[in-house]
Amino acid sequence: MKVTVFIPTYNSERYLSDILDAISAQKVDFEFDILIYDSESSDRTHQILDDYAQKLTNLKWKEIKKATFSHGRTRQEAALEATGDVIVYLTDDAMPATKHWLRHMVAPFSISDRVAGVVGRQIPRSHCVPMLKHEIQYVFDVEQGVPDAITLHQREPEETTGVFTKKTFYSDVNSAVKRDFLINTIGYADVPYSEDQQFGRDIIDAGYIKVYSGVGAVIHSNDVELKHYKNRLFDEVYNMRKLSGKTEKLPFSFVMKQILVTSWRDGKKIMAEKNYSFKTKLYWLYTNPKYIIAKWQGLYLGHKVDLNDRKSYLKYSLERKEEHQV
Known part of the structure; x- marks a missing residue:
């Protein structure tokens, strides 16, 4: 098995080096590479990517036009280019919390062929606004599951389809999906926003399983002014x-x-x-x-x-x- 970690970047200098260091330090028993699309950053992102591309033989990055970026379409295009059997999606401000993060994000696919997607835990940064900190802790430590285990979510037959619920919740801040599934079964919709939530709803509505991995954690909280x-x-x-x-x-x-x-x-x-x-x-x-x-x-x-x-x-x-x- 091979895994591709995909990260879309834009003016990502604040956390990018730490994220790449954390990914490269992962303890796994499979091959993985890193694929990055940068949308015309104007800060030091390109310099950081060039430096790491020289150090990491498994890192590939390219620049795309800002005007062509779309949350759903760009992630789907990355799936077409990826060489991994499983694609793990990160945002450019989400840092793996442990050296076993990648292994934990991939492991749930061995549970069943019906597992379509994995959503990993998010741990708020120490400087996070208290309101956001409390919301993140509630969603990921209470509503989705528990920190030290995995939780399976699947729609019951009597439940209404097309509705967004905690079962359909999905976040591409930290997620994983089989490449073949994205290309041949259910892919990301070409929508400007909330592509992850739509994907989560689509796989649950189709009868597949979403796994929440409390052990596949990243450090993440939006630094929104x-x-x-x-x-x-x-x-x-x-x-x-x-x-x-x-x-x-x-x-x-x-x-x-x-x-x-x-x-x-x-x-x-x-x-x-x-x-x-x-x-x-x-x-x-x-x-x-x-x-x-x-x-x-x-x-x-x-x-x-x-x-x-x-x-x-x-x-x-x-x-x-x-x-x-x-």
Whole structure:
């Protein structure tokens, strides 16, 4: 068996060296290579990739045009070029947490031929905004499974198809899929956003198994600036609405209640956090509620904006505000 690790990059200098070091240090009993597509980075990404390509004989990278990048299409194109039997997808800010990460991401495919995809655990970075930290911990340590085991998700016959649930949840921050399955059975849709969530829904709806690997962990949390966070959440909700075909507006009173409840709950957790200094606690008590407000603003707008209102979409979308984002 051979495995290909694919990473799309764009202005990735902050974490890229550490990620490549962590991948190259993996302890496995199979062959693997690294494939990288860079979308015209303007920072030191190219220099880092050139340096590592000289050191690592199993690393290949190429530049693609920003205008041609698509979350779904680019990952599907990478599958066509990949030489591995299994493709492991990472984002350019997700670092393997252990030297056994790659082995754990690939191992579940031996359970059954019906295993179509593997989603790995995410551990928030130490500097992560408390609100995001708590959300990541809930999704990956509670909702999807437990940290030290694997959990199988499969739709029951009586369940409704086409619905996004915790079973269909999928994240290309840290995932794995058989190359043959992507090419010949179910591939990534050519969509601008939420390609992973659609893929997760498609494989569950088709009766396949999604595995959550609590042991295949990466260190990851989005370093989104406060000024952009509302727009990021807008994109997530807006595009999930487009994929599901469902529209459900959030009452303003509900939004206000969630802001107050979450701020109070997070505040108690911040004060109880043993790894925070008193100064850090004061900082997060002041800053964290701003992220909560931005989150619910984005969710509210994402549910409210008409899917045919192109002007409002362009106004609120972070994907369209930036030249490129991976």
